[in-house]
Amino acid sequence: MRKRFTVFFVFILLMFSNNFSFAHSPIEQMTPKAGEVLEKAPKQIDLWFEDPVELSKGSITVSNEQNELVSVGKPETDPKDKRHASMTLLQDLPPGKYSVIIDVFSIDGHQVKENYQFNVKKTTLTQEEQLKRFKLEKSNPEDGNILLSSPEVIDLWFTDNTQVTAFGLFDDLGKTVSTANPVQDSTNKKHYTINLKKQLHKGTYSAHWYATVGDFEKNGIFYFAIQEYTPIQGSNGISKDSLFSHVGFLQFAHWFTFTGVFSLAGGLLFQLFMAKGTGDALRWRKFSYLFYGVSLLGLIIELIVFRLKTIHVPFQDFVSYQFVWVSIIQIITLSVGFWVPKITMRVSTLVFTVLLWAISGHSSMPSYGGISSMVLDAFHLLAVTVWLGGLLAMILMLPRENSIDWLRKVGGTYSKWALASILIIVITGVWMTSNYVPTYSIESFIASNWGKLIVIKIVLFIVILFIGVLQRNYLKNLTTSVLHILRQLKIEVCIGVILLIIASVLIDLSPKEAEQGIYPSSITAKGVRVAVGITPLKIGKNDMVIRFENQPEFKNVRVKLTMPPDSIIENNLFSLGNGEYRLTGNLLHAAGIVQSQIIAETSMGEEIIFPFEIRVPGVMVES
Incomplete structure (x- = not known):
């Protein structure tokens, strides 16, 4: 059985591919913004994270161009929103470039490391600062314009004098269109002209430019179409990584802890409510020392690993982290629950140890459901305790004498508890999954390691449910031999061990890797309703569709896609009539959250802003 389990587990690991991709930061917003050039020095740093975070004295630091630390106060979270962190600057910043270095932990123990730069304006702008202000002011054809016929030339006007180093024109199939080299206007060095060598066929085109300011280079894209809008074709995919990474x-420590605590708590519940003082209690007590040692070792290793990851954090701040003090309390309650003599006290204390996981895992995160998910997780954990701990206890406590009668009586009672527990595990598991990943596609779910492991868990639980039904029938007809039922119990234990291994890895994987959606799907502002759709909603070439209701045609509509810390894409949309606007191209280039704004300009010059959040499935790799 051990060899079969090893082969099966290795097979599971080999199922997963290794495909890395750059991604967005879990920081949704920052003030000052990345790359921002400020007229005057800021008084504080404000950061808004995707999830609540734990802070210590050195979690957020600021340094100047000479890598000297700026005097700052202690970072603090907003009591009303733990996703918002702020830090006061204790000195006035002279003009120059500054770096914000972030090293925090979410409340479930995931590390968030990031850094970005901002500038305090100098009297004379450096080349780098000029580059940040530099952009394509206008073009002919205009961005988002549909022409009746092919132009003969393309014109570019920039905000400053520049040197265009490269220009490329691509059709909707991604093929290069032959053009002449950019020619600078002798009377206006901000203006360049590119002659076309042939007539353009109908469809959408993307124009890519590269220009320099001093020693630096900047690039951009604008789009236009001939006669009709067509989506730009290209490949799409979902970024992945290997499960081995x-x-x-830490994952082995989780496994030790789960195995030991579930076994101890579930075994005592079995003795108290199912065996009721019968069976080989002495043999169970001997094995309970092993379970206690394994779980204690796992918790200690978890704390050591956490401390090594936060070695720069002061100890008093370290122990204040939620994922740390929960583990410390578990060590205390585990020891109390193991050593106190009264069984009811031991049971309640060990069950409390199990329930503490509900406030330190994914379910504790507001973005994953918060209180409702914590309640579901508590029932899920209790059901696992009853099923797995009871299963081990029944095998270990089987008496040598009158084993058939004992197994028929006690096993029959356990089978009812176990069947109910497995049903609770499945129901709460599916419910929590819907909380963790509210919108997804089959592809995005299966592409994520988290989703793959969830599917394997479901399949294994179906197998366990089938075995449980068979066991109940065997127990009813049990006469002279217990070998067959014991063999099935051991198979169920092996499946349970695999499930705990999966759970040990799942706890450190992000469910958001499987999420795919746009939030909200529609929004209303100033009496105008707009809906946004993106096809396909994954990394690569995309087609964005914007539909307005209750509003005549706008003068201009553009979209701004912001991907912290420093990626901003802004383009005009193609107007297709009847309130429909579109944009095509490589809009979503990495996994994570993309903050989107649809900016509609009325005929009176008023701007209406519609904010959306786009969740791109895939792995978010640290930058």
Whole structure:
């Protein structure tokens, strides 16, 4: 059985591919913004994270161009919103470039490392600062314009004198269109002309430019169409990584802890409510020392790994992290629950140890459901305790004498508890999954390691449910031999061990890797309703569709896609009539959250802003 389990587990690991992609930061917003050039020095740093975070004295630091630390106060979270962190600057910043270095932990123990730069304006702008202000002011054809016929030339006007180093024109199939080299206007060095060598066929085109300011280079894209809008074709995919990259000492520590605590708590519940003082209690007590040692070792390793990851954090701040003090309390309650003599006290204390996981895992995160998910997780954990701990206890406590009668009586009672527990595990598991990943596609779900492991869990639980039904029938007809039922119990234990291994890895994987959606799907501002759709909603070439209701045609509509810390894409949309606007191209280039604004300009010059959040599925790799 051990060899079969090893082969099966290795097979599971080999199922997953290794495909890395750059991604967005879990920081949704910052003030000052990345790359911002400020007229005057800021008084504080404000950061808004995707999830609540734990802070210590050195979690956020600021340094100047000489890598000297700026005097700052202690970072603090907003009591009303733990996703918002702020830090006061204790000195006035002279003109120059500054770096904000972020090293925080979410409340479930995931590390967030990031850095970005901002500038305090100098009297004379440096070349780098000029580059940040530099952009394509206008073009002919205009961005988002549909022409009746092919132009003979393309014109570019920039905000400053520049040197265009490269220009490329591509059709909707991604093929290069032959053009002449950009020619600078002798009377206006901000203006360039590119002659076309042939007539353009109908469809959408993307124009890519590269220009320099001093020693620096900047690039951009604008789009236009001939006669009709057509989506730009290209490949799409979902970024992945290998499951092996998520397996280490911490995951083995989780496994030790789960195995030991579930076994101890579930075994005592079995003795108290199912065996009721019968069976080989002495043999169970001997094995309970092993379970206690394994779980204690796992919790200690978890704390050591956490401390090594936060070695720069002061100890008093370290122990204040939620994922740390929960583990410390578990060590205390585990020891109390193991050593106190009264069984009811031991049971309640060990069950409390199990329930503490509900406030330190994914379910504790507001973005994953908060209180409702924590309640579901608590029932899920209790059901696992009853099923797995009871299963081990029944095997270990089987008496040598009158084993058939004992197994028929006690096993029959356990089978009812176990069947109910497995149903609770499945129901709460599916419910929590819908909380964690409210919108997804089959592809995005299966592409994520988290989704793959969830599917395997479901399949294994179906197998366990089938075995449980068979066991109930065997127990009813049990006469002279217990070998067959014991063999099935051991198979169920092996499946349970695999499930705990999966759970040990799942706890450190992000469910958001499977999420795919646009939030909200529609929004109303100033009496105008707009809906946004993106096809396909994954990394690569995309087609964005914007539909307005209750509003005549706008003068201009553009979209701004912001991907912290420093990626901003802004383009005009193609107007297709009847309130429909579109944009095509490589709009979503990495996994994570993209903050989107649809900016509609009325005929009176008023701007109406519609904010959306786009969740691109895939792995978010640290930058």
